[in-house]
Amino acid sequence: MSRLPPNQLTALHISRHKSGDLCDGxxxxxxxxxxxxxWELRFKSPVTGTRRQRSLGSAAxxxxxxxxxxxxxxxxxxxxxxxxxIEREKEKAARKLEIGVTFE
Incomplete structure (x- = not known):
């Protein structure tokens, strides 16, 4: 994980930024x-040991x-x-099992 302290950005920083990446810490x-x-979270996976990034959603x-x-x-x-x-993928798979397979 990043070693920067959290909460570095403000709403003004975000609204004025036009291209590239901004780190909030x-x-x-x-x-x-x-x-x-x-928005994305960049981290080192404790399972695989590789660097990963997970999208959290649109800034809009x-x-x-x-x-x-x-x-x-x-x-x-x-x-x-x-x-x-991996946990998000497991949750999605569990939701699909709950819904079941339909052939409509």
Whole structure:
């Protein structure tokens, strides 16, 4: 994970940034390219040991405080030895099993 202290950005920083990546600290990044602005968490997976990045959502849909909250939840998973990407895939698979297969 990033060694920067968390909460480095403000809403003004985010609104004025036009291209490239901005770090909020603690592995939370705002990735801006073209017209898209995405929140992502960059971390080292405790399961595979590789560097990974998980998209948290669009900056148009997630505020800075919401992105920080999602990143905090993912950091808790990492501290407990879980990979947030693998856990999200497991949740999606479980939801598909609950719904069942339909051939409509």
């Amino acid at each position: 603690g592995g939370l990044w705002l990735a801006v390219s073209g017209g898209s602005r995405l 849909d997630l505020s800075l405080s919401d992105a920080r909250s999602h990143a905090s939840d993912c950091r808790r998973q990492i501290k407990s030895g879980l990979d947030p990407i």
